[in-house]
Amino acid sequence: MATKKTQILILPYPIQGHINPMLQFAKRLASKSRHLILTLLLPTSHARSISSHIGSINVQPISDGADQQGQQFQTAETYLQQFQRAVPGSLDDLIRLERGHDQPQPTILIYDSFFPWALDVAHSNGLAAAPFFTQTCSVSSVYFLFKEGRLSDEMELPHGIPRLEQRDLPSFIQDKENSAHLLELLVDQFSNLDEADYVFFNTFDKLENQMVEWMARQWQVLTVGPTIPSMYLDKCVKDDRSYGLNLFKPNRESCRDWLCERRASSVIYVSFGSMAILKQEQIEEIAKCLENLQTRFIWVVRETEMAKLPSEFVEWNLSSGLGLVVTWCNQLDILAHETVGCFVTHCGWNSVLEALCLGVPMVGVPNWSDQPTNAKFVEDVWKVGVRAKEDEDGIVKSMVLEKCVRAVLEGEKGEVVRRNAGKIKRWALEAVQLGGSSDNNIAKFVTGLALKD
Template sequence: MAQENKARKAHVLIVPYPAQGHINPMFQFGKRLVAKGVKVTLVTTVFLSKSSTFSDPTSSFDIQAISDGFDEGGYDQAGSADAYVRTFWSVGSKSLESLIKKLADSGHPVDALVYDGFLPWALDLAKQFGMLSAVFFTQLCAVNSVYYHVNRGLLQLPLPGTNVSLPGLPLLEVSELPSYVALYGSYPTWFDVLVNQFSNVDGADWVFFNIFYELEKEVVDWMSKFWKVMTVGPTLPSMYLDKRLENDEDYGINLFKPKTGICMSWLSGKPKGSVVYVSFGSMAEVDVEQMREVAWGLKGSNYYFLWVVRESEEAKLPKDFIEETWEKGLVVSWCPQLEVLSHESIGCFLTHCGLNSVIEALCLGVPMVTMPQWSDQSTNAKHVEDVWGFGVRARPDDEKGFVRREIVDHCIRELMEGEKGIEAKKNAIKWKNMAKEAIDEGGSSDKNIDQFVIELSNQVFQF
């Protein structure tokens, strides 16, 4: 039996929540495992497998689909967050169970399950089938610490004060907490999903975080007291970091079709450090009035700008804005963000501050103007400005909660030409070098991935 085991590779099933910001980092982590001799299967949903483009240069990376209950339209078909979560949590569990059995029957039994923190029910399946388990968190440790404290009753809601002090974290104003906690009751379904990530986390064999140790070492050290924590990031394609994974030039999944040629051609005609790149990600829905303020703030700054506005958001742009700014700006529905951020013409990044965008900018040495919208983004923005020092926050007014055009203009100028911009650029380069060192051979994240592979192999192939 031991000889038969030795003849095959350890097999890891990776199960992300079906959204681009969750799939990308877990997919990249899987590529690292493949490069270290592990067989990996990525699980997506039936709808995404039909509607998205998946590509990977490694021949041993398999992709399988399970049902979320909405095979023809995914999340949009559900009609509400509550309907989607209830159905996916029920149907997805049964569908994943069937997949695990199918893989075993076909001679590819699963040895370990790496599952998204959003999907705690996956741990129950790992236990049921006697597999090793690792929960993968796609948000900052700081953010996860907040949700952990809420889950364990250590942070009472609604919050009684104006500040929150937690182990290993900077002092946080209520407005700097994740929106589901700061605005308690505002998004009950997603609040439950995020807090319930910690309902059974103590039963996982490993706890993975999509950061590198040096980025949040105080809170990582605190969490390591009660879980087997491993920081495994940054999870960017290898060509942007250590270049050890051949042909690893992009994430390998696109839920939106990027306007690659248009963007890169336009950027190539602009001077070094002269362009403001603007994107609010794949999910944030910006208010019409806020969209208008950003637009006129960009125009007022008089810098070149490349602005990603999803097709579903285009109608919110001010009338004639594109025509009036054609000499300075380019508006596209989607772009290859990594290629854009690594282009020498980019001077700063105006962003909603989703963690993937933050990590990408950090790894590529691009200073940020942060304009958080919801979820974990306010906590991320706090870290970008006050902890890591490579950006500025564009703060909303007190009356309506919108960031006004004058603030947008001011923040852009601060980073592009002011004293704060010089310091932010210096810190951005520092963190860029530290990120690369973390994933380089022998770096903190690379050591953790090696350790996981060794422990996995030892337990799977023990005599």
């Protein structure tokens, strides 16, 4: 008798940093069983420019309302509000339609943890439901403790979390008044978590072992990370060489060719992700730092930020030839290259995780959201980098940044950081290899689905 096929629906928050880890998780699931059909649900405003398949993963458009109104959204917050209004109904309609066909039935919805309402939609249609947290267990626990009114200077934090100063907290907790909507979004992740059939985290056990154990006592937690393409880790998922989805166009060949001409561990890589908008003064301070260091560098400056580059810096770089300034790049290619010795990063979790997996020391210049807390862990828990201290206006000055970069690249501190980075790189590989903690959790989930059928 032929084994029945099972469809898994996956609903990410529709930005690059949330789509990619959930897409990678889908690829890992597909590699575990040929009887699984993975369908990534992307809003129609995104799906128009994306293929109907990304490798073995189906891409299914779901109406976010923007297609009906043809409107442009001024901020991420206004789009999210529109998304929250339109997608619950669209998701309900899509599930009902899928269940009315003879094709393999969806049995579970894996949704971004930002969308707790998705659990209610799934359960009302007879599907299991599992949130996927794109942030660490430790950061997520801070939001949970805040929700419970248990986050204070006096409290003893759960295992694995160091004592956090105000500057180490997620920015939405630091500035509650101006971040009310986004803070509500993050706190609401826990509103119905007790009802979830599984709770997935993009982390791995050894990285947060005490915190993972604490959270697993609260919910049905499974760590399934790191969710980066298999080519950069275990190389066990066929043809998994990239995320497969880019909302920005990378300068891939120019970066690779430029790096091949440099010596090992000599290049500084500077990037602040796909969303950060830096102040003019901060960009000027970074430019000064790079000039003072007189070291080879690649600096990613998105097209929308290019006008902020000081003309003196542009002229200096043209004459010195020390650096390469690009509007976007394949970050994994850069971090995996032997010539890169330091990553100056905003400490978004995807960027930190990529650096951890590839053993690259970091200098943290956090901007918002979970980044300050991630930077704290980079420096004081995992000890794979340093955090640059900002001034009273929130600006990291050039001399401060220069000192941090030199600390990571040179001397005794640099040796310790590189040694720790190499150790965690091995942990990451172990987690996804056959029999590793994340591999076992993924296999356990897939086996559970088969038994339910």
